[in-house]
Amino acid sequence: DVKVTQSSRYLVKRTGEKVFLECVQDMDHENMFWYRQDPGLGLRLIYFSYDVKMKEKGDIPEGYSVSREKKERFSLILESASTNQTSMYLCASSLLGQGSYNEQFFGPGTRLTVL
Amino acid sequence: AQSVTQPDIHITVSEGASLELRCNYSYGATPYLFWYVQSPGQGLQLLLKYFSGDTLVQGIKGFEAEFKRSQSSFNLRKPSVHWSDAAEYFCAVGGTSYGKLTFGQGTILTVHP
Numbered sequence: 743d744v745k746v747t748q749s750s751r752y753l754v755k756r757t758g759e760k761v762f763l764e765c766v767q768d769m770d771h772e773n774m775f776w777y778r779q780d781p782g783l784g785l786r787l788i789y790f791s792y793d794v795k796m797k798e799k800g801d802i803p804e805g806y807s808v809s810r811e812k813k814e815r816f817s818l819i820l821e822s823a824s825t826n827q828t829s830m831y832l833c834a835s836s837l838l839g840q841g842s843y844n845e846q847f848f849g850p851g852t853r854l855t856v857l
Numbered sequence: 858a859q860s861v862t863q864p865d866i867h868i869t870v871s872e873g874a875s876l877e878l879r880c881n882y883s884y885g886a887t888p889y890l891f892w893y894v895q896s897p898g899q900g901l902q903l904l905l906k907y908f909s910g911d912t913l914v915q916g917i918k919g920f921e922a923e924f925k926r927s928q929s930s931f932n933l934r935k936p937s938v939h940w941s942d943a944a945e946y947f948c949a950v951g952g953t954s955y956g957k958l959t960f961g962q963g964t965i966l967t968v969h970p
Contacts, residue, residue, distance in 0.1 A: 746900070773956045782866065784947060785901075785960040800957075832900060836956045845891070846958060848900035 745769070746849035748833055754855045761820040763852050765833030772838035774816035775846065776800075776808060779830040791816055792838060823856045830854075859884045861950050863961035870938050871969045878933040878964050880948030889951040890931040891958065892922055896944045904946075907931065918942070943968045
């Protein structure tokens with residue numbers, strides 16, 4: 743069965759801390775994505791990766807970085823957490839193919855609170 | 858740039874009533890369209906998708922959606938809603954490289970007994 747897992751369901755951090763959110767998929771997917779979800783704004787793409795060590799900025803990359811050292815793992819890094827980064831973070835993966843007709847599979851999400 | 862609009866932020870229906878959630882998209886070529894559902898505290902699950910062919914697509918849990926190119930719409934329907942359908946629903950459009958999707962703002966569905 744297809745599976746995307748995220749390291750934490752809930753996380754509380756302090757302003758200025760470095761935060762790592764981990765995502766692992768077991769489907770051998772090439773594409774991986776990080777979104778943040780806020781009420782009334784839907785899902786907004788932070789970063790995505792289409793191959794190991796490759797990354798592309800999404801719509802809201804400021805304040806975030808990513809790392810993809812292995813195909814199955816995609817990490818989101820908040821270098822210095824701020825209160826406006828309090829949000830739900832969703833990871834997804836999909837096969838690489840033409841166009842966007844490959845379904846994205848989502849993890850359960852990490853609810854991050856920055857105090 | 859592609860975009861998706863879900864005009865209804867919150868919809869309330871009675872159990873057993875019919876449901877239609879609206880989705881309008883903007884995209885220059887043939888879009889790839891998706892509906893996802895998110896139960897409270899969970900990730901997103903795919904309900905259905907449209908790539909080409911028959912404009913009426915069937916999905917899981919008794920949902921269907923109709924692609925209308927002339928109206929740039931992809932509305933989600935269900936003939937009889939169950940209490941377990943209470944969730945947030947997202948419409949998404951794709952068509953760029955690397956499988957990127959653009960999501961709408963979401964519609965929260967409340968079901969009254």
